[in-house]
Amino acid sequence: MTFVIHFIMCMLATIGFGIVFNGPKEELIYIGFSGGVCWIIYLLFNEGIGWNSVLSILLASIGTTIFCRAMAAYRRCPVTVYLLAALFPLVPGGRIYYTAYYMFMKDQYLFMHHGLMALEIAMAIAVGISLGFGIPQEFFGLFRKRG
Amino acid sequence: MTEQKVILTLAVDVGQALLENGAEIYRVEETIRRIIEAYDYTDYNVFIFSNGIFADCGEASDETDTIIRQVKTGPLHLKKIKELNQLSRDICSFNVSVPQAREELNRCHDIGPYSDKIQALACGVGCAGFIYIIGASPIDCIFGFLIGAFLRDFTLLATRHNISGVLLNVGGSFLITLFSIFVVAFVYPVDLDMLIIGGIFALIPGTTFTTGIRDLFNADYLSGWFHLIDALMGAAELAIGVGIAFYFFGSVL
Numbered sequence: 001m002t003f004v005i006h007f008i009m010c011m012l013a014t015i016g017f018g019i020v021f022n023g024p025k026e027e028l029i030y031i032g033f034s035g036g037v038c039w040i041i042y043l044l045f046n047e048g049i050g051w052n053s054v055l056s057i058l059l060a061s062i063g064t065t066i067f068c069r070a071m072a073a074y075r076r077c078p079v080t081v082y083l084l085a086a087l088f089p090l091v092p093g094g095r096i097y098y099t100a101y102y103m104f105m106k107d108q109y110l111f112m113h114h115g116l117m118a119l120e121i122a123m124a125i126a127v128g129i130s131l132g133f134g135i136p137q138e139f140f141g142l143f144r145k146r147g
Numbered sequence: 148m149t150e151q152k153v154i155l156t157l158a159v160d161v162g163q164a165l166l167e168n169g170a171e172i173y174r175v176e177e178t179i180r181r182i183i184e185a186y187d188y189t190d191y192n193v194f195i196f197s198n199g200i201f202a203d204c205g206e207a208s209d210e211t212d213t214i215i216r217q218v219k220t221g222p223l224h225l226k227k228i229k230e231l232n233q234l235s236r237d238i239c240s241f242n243v244s245v246p247q248a249r250e251e252l253n254r255c256h257d258i259g260p261y262s263d264k265i266q267a268l269a270c271g272v273g274c275a276g277f278i279y280i281i282g283a284s285p286i287d288c289i290f291g292f293l294i295g296a297f298l299r300d301f302t303l304l305a306t307r308h309n310i311s312g313v314l315l316n317v318g319g320s321f322l323i324t325l326f327s328i329f330v331v332a333f334v335y336p337v338d339l340d341m342l343i344i345g346g347i348f349a350l351i352p353g354t355t356f357t358t359g360i361r362d363l364f365n366a367d368y369l370s371g372w373f374h375l376i377d378a379l380m381g382a383a384e385l386a387i388g389v390g391i392a393f394y395f396f397g398s399v400l
Contacts (some may be wrong), residue, residue: 016272019266024226039280084223103386121316
C-alpha cells in the first residue's frame with residue numbers, strides 16, 4: 001500500500017517538475033510514470049531487499065534509463081524529455097542541505113559524511129546512466145510503435 | 148546566397164535552437180549532420196561545444212561556407228527539443244523544402260513556456276511530492292508546496308530581470324531557509340530539514356548534471372566537464388545560501 005501511495009506521489013511530483021522544464025503536454029503523463037518507476041525500483045532494492053542506498057540508487061538509475069529509452073522508442077520522442085525529470089527522485093538534495101548545514105554548525109565529521117555521501121550518490125547516478133546507455137540502440141527498436 | 152550556404156545556415160540554426168534549449172551535444176551534432184546530408188551535401192565538418200557551434204561546408208571546392216556561433220544556453224525547454232527533433236526527422240524522411248523547414252523552425256521558436264501560475268503550482272506540487280516520499284508528514288507537504296510555488300515565482304522574476312545564476316541560487320536557497328526558519332519559529336512546528344530540502348529540490352542543478360554525464364559518456368569530454376562543473380558550482384551556491392541564512396537567523400530557533 002505504501003508503495004502505491006509513494007508511486008502516485010512521486011508521479012505527481014515528477015509531472016510537476018516536468019512542467020517546470022516545459023515538458024510537452026502529451027508526454028507529461030509518461031514523464032510522471034517514468035519518475036514513479038524510478039522511485040519504485042529504488043524502494044524495492046532499498047526497503048524491500050534491504051540493500052544500501054547507494055547500490056539501490058545505482059540500480060534504480062540503470063532501470064530508469066532503460067525504461068526511458070524504451071519509452072522514447074515507443075513514443076518516438078528524444079529520451080532526454082523523459083530522463084531528465086524521471087531521475088529527479090534520486091538526486092541527493094537532502095545530502096547537499098545537510099552538508100551545508102553541518103559546515104556552518106562546525107561539525108566536521110557530519111559535514112564530511114554527508115558531503116561524501118552526496119558525491120557517492122551523484123557518481124552512482126552517473127554510472128547508472130552510462131550503463132543504461134550501454135545497451136545498443138537496436139534493442140530498443142523492438143519497442144517502436146508500428147505505423 | 149548560394150544553395151550550399153542556405154542549407155548550412157538552416158542546419159546550424161536548428162542545431163543552435165536545440166543547444167539553447169538544453170539538448171545534449173551528440174543530439175545537436177547528429178541533427179546538423181543529418182540535415183546537411185538530407186540535402187545531399189557530403190563535404191562538411193561540424194564541431195559542437197557546450198556554448199558554441201563551428202560548421203563548414205564545401206571545403207574541397209572553391210566556395211567554402213563557414214559558420215561560427217556563440218550560443219547562450221537558456222532554461223530547459225523539453226517541448227522545443229521534442230518539436231525540433233521531429234523537424235529534423237521530417238527533413239530526413241520527406242522532401243521538405245528549405246522555406247518550409249524555415250517556417251517550421253520559426254514555429255518551434257514561438258513555442259512558449261507554460262504560464263507563470265501553472266509553473267508555480269507545478270513547482271509547489273513537485274517540492275511537496277518529493278519531500279513526502281522521503282518521509283515528510285502531510286502538514287510539512289503543505290508548507291513545502293508554498294515554498295515551491297513562491298520559489299518558482301522568485302526564479303521567474305529574477306530571470307526576467309537578468310539576475311545572474313549565482314545570485315539566483317544563493318538568493319533562492321537563502322530565502323527558502325529564511326522562510327522555513329520563520330515558519331518553524333512562529334507559525335507551526337514543522338520539520339525544518341524537510342521544508343528546506345523541499346525548496347532546494349527545485350533549485351538543484353540535477354538536469355545539468357544528467358546532461359553532463361551523458362556528454363561524457365558520448366565522449367564529448369570538454370562539454371561534459373563544463374556541465375559537471377556547472378552543476379557542482381550550483382550545488383556549492385545552494386550550500387552558501389543555506390549557510391548564510393543559518394548564520395544570521397539560526398539563533399531565532
